[in-house]
Amino acid sequence: MDELNKNKPLEKLDPDFIRKNIKAVTFDIDGVIIPTGTFLRESVDSTELIVRTHKLSREMIEMIKELKKYVWINFSSGRALLYLEHMLEDILWDKVSLIAENGNFILLDGKIEQLSLYEQSYFQKITDIRNDIKKLKEEKPDSIYGFEPKHIIITVHTAKKIPEVEEIVKKHDRENELYCLWTNEGYDIGYKKINKRTALEYLAGKLKIKPEEMITIGNNLNDKEMLDFGIGISVDPEQVSGEYAIPKKKGELGGEILAEYLLGAMRR
Numbered sequence: 562m563d564e565l566n567k568n569k570p571l572e573k574l575d576p577d578f579i580r581k582n583i584k585a586v587t588f589d590i591d592g593v594i595i596p597t598g599t600f601l602r603e604s605v606d607s608t609e610l611i612v613r614t615h616k617l618s619r620e621m622i623e624m625i626k627e628l629k630k631y632v633w634i635n636f637s638s639g640r641a642l643l644y645l646e647h648m649l650e651d652i653l654w655d656k657v658s659l660i661a662e663n664g665n666f667i668l669l670d671g672k673i674e675q676l677s678l679y680e681q682s683y684f685q686k687i688t689d690i691r692n693d694i695k696k697l698k699e700e701k702p703d704s705i706y707g708f709e710p711k712h713i714i715i716t717v718h719t720a721k722k723i724p725e726v727e728e729i730v731k732k733h734d735r736e737n738e739l740y741c742l743w744t745n746e747g748y749d750i751g752y753k754k755i756n757k758r759t760a761l762e763y764l765a766g767k768l769k770i771k772p773e774e775m776i777t778i779g780n781n782l783n784d785k786e787m788l789d790f791g792i793g794i795s796v797d798p799e800q801v802s803g804e805y806a807i808p809k810k811k812g813e814l815g816g817e818i819l820a821e822y823l824l825g826a827m828r829r
């Protein structure tokens with residue numbers, strides 16, 4: 562994508578084009594269809610965990626139900642699959658797929674698939690990193706809140722950016738095969754070769770659609786590859802670019818603005 566051709570206003574996306582060509586829409590979740598700001602607190606010895614998050618608005622649930630009449634709806638998140646199933650229960654299951662842990666898992670047509678196989682050494686590395694971050698948490702209990710339960714990637718919630726976290730990842734990752742991405746509420750740590758795009762390629766194959774028949778919308782660094790796949794819309798152009806962008810505004814969710822725009826195009 563060249564500079565001139567990115568982060569164009571959503572209004573430049575032609576409603577006729579949408580109605581004729583778009584067959585699927587992929588929504589990132591946090592910061593796109595729900596506000597960011599998951600509250601997570603884990604005890605230092607990891608025996609207790611509290612997680613509090615947002616739900617989809619009533620309006621968004623209704624919009625997605627209507628959108629499903631026209632297109633396939635996919636959600637792609639860094640969150641664990643179990644969590645997505647609960648969070649999105651109001652709009653499951655027909656014409657919906659869920660992608661979890663930044664492209665590592667997909668739940669499609671009643672089946673969960675793991676999209677990449679890992680060596681045991683990967684899991685050992687992840688465990689070593691996690692244990693070192695836990696030690697750091699003992700020193701900084703007020704700025705490192707704890708871990709989201711996940712299978713393959715690490716998500717550690719923190720009060721702010723903590724350079725020591727990145728140093729721990731570097732120390733264990735001599736092969737430089739891991740990412741350590743700041744997500745505004747912590748870090749996602751996982752295998753570079755697997756990202757949200759990995760799962761979108763799989764999904765597009767299963768749905769027999771082309772990338773340009775899918776709209777993708779996201780807000781963060783972990784959405785970069787996904788926004789480059791298909792027609793990308795960024796809702797936080799300072800973090801990540803898309804072909805189109807919806808400017809960030811307090812109290813507004815870019816995902817809801819897009820859903821309304823798509824319905825406006827489809828209903829014609």
Ligand SMILES: [Mg+2]
Pocket residue numbers: 589590591592593779780781
């Ligand atoms: Mg997000």
